[in-house]
Each structure stands twice: as C-alpha cells, then as structure tokens.
Amino acid sequence: xSDDPADDLSLYxxxxxxPERVRTPTGKPLSALTLEAVLSGEIGPEDVAxxxxxxxxxxxxxxxAGRATLAENxxxxxxLVRVPQELILDTYELLRPGRxxxxxxxxxxxxxxxxxxxxxxxAALIEEAADVYTRRGLFVKRY
Numbered sequence: 001x002s003d004d005p006a007d008d009l010s011l012y013x014x015x016x017x018x019p020e021r022v023r024t025p026t027g028k029p030l031s032a033l034t035l036e037a038v039l040s041g042e043i044g045p046e047d048v049a050x051x052x053x054x055x056x057x058x059x060x061x062x063x064x065a066g067r068a069t070l071a072e073n074x075x076x077x078x079x080l081v082r083v084p085q086e087l088i089l090d091t092y093e094l095l096r097p098g099r100x101x102x103x104x105x106x107x108x109x110x111x112x113x114x115x116x117x118x119x120x121x122x123a124a125l126i127e128e129a130a131d132v133y134t135r136r137g138l139f140v141k142r143y
Contacts, residue, residue: 008064014057022054052078072121079119087113091122095129097138106130 011018019030024047037043059074080088091109094100106126114123133139 008060011057012061012065014054014061021057023051025049025051050077050081052081055081076121076125079113079117079122083113083117083119083122091126095126097133098140100133100139102139103130103134106133 011021014022015030022030024030024033026047028043028047033043033048055074055078059071059078062068062074063071091113094106094109100106107130110123110126110130113119113126
C-alpha cells in the first residue's frame with residue numbers, strides 16, 4: 001500500500017474498488033462470497049468473519065477521509081478479532097462504571113488482553129479508563 005492517504009481514500013468502497021485486498025479468515029477472496037457458494041456449502045460461517053487486515057484497511061481509509069476517531073475504532077476492533085466473545089463481553093461489563101472494584105482489576109484485564117491476544121490498543125484504552133475511573137471515583141458500586 002502507498003503512504004499517500006489519497007491512495008487509501010480511493011479504495012472506498014473496498015468491495016467495489018479493491019476486492020482483491022480482502023480475504024476471508026480461511027484465505028478465500030472476497031469474490032468467492034456468493035449466495036451460490038453459501039448454498040452449495042463452499043462458504044461456511046468461518047468464511048464470513050472479519051479479519052484484522054480488513055479492519056486495518058478500513059482504518060486507513062477512515063484516517064485518509066479525516067475520520068481519526070473512526071480509524072481508531074477500526075484499529076481496536078482489529079485487536080479484538082481473535083479475543084473470545086465471552087472475554088469481550090466480560091470486559092465490556094467490567095468497564096461499566098461501578099462494576100470494577102478497583103483500578104487494578106482493569107489493569108489486570110489490560111495485561112491479559114495485551115499478553116494473551118496482542119490487543120495492545122484495547123489494553124491502552126482500558127488503562128486509560130482505569131486512570132479516569134480513579135480520578136472520578138467510579139469504582140464504588142453506585143447501584
């Protein structure tokens with residue numbers, strides 16, 4: 001990929017302008033995802049999941065369009081692709097104000113995500129939340 005943001009922006013929408021840049025988790029090209037292939041059993045659930053690479057491509061496009069916050073969300077989503085859904089939902093619950101008992105509980109979760117899943121961007125967000133929650137006193141059960 002070029003380092004010119006205008007080149008990234010020209011890829012949108014990827015499915016029409018650069019489908020060769022997207023592959024399924026099993027390595028199939030985007031063009032293989034057809035109704036006929038699904039009906040014949042050639043395409044299964046594992047083929048329609050998003051990949052970190054596709055999300056990072058979307059992040060580049062968003063950043064080129066001047067949408068830095070959206071780009072950061074795509075990048076964090078790329079971090080989460082390989083994290084089990086149960087852990088994602090538990091982390092979401094833990095991040096709700098008044099749910100974590102203290103900052104260390106959030107910092108431990110950040111460490112787990114970074115160490116076991118390489119989710120550095122998500123871990124940094126959780127570490128930031130631990131700091132904010134500490135300053136705002138959001139560790140006390142309020143319900």
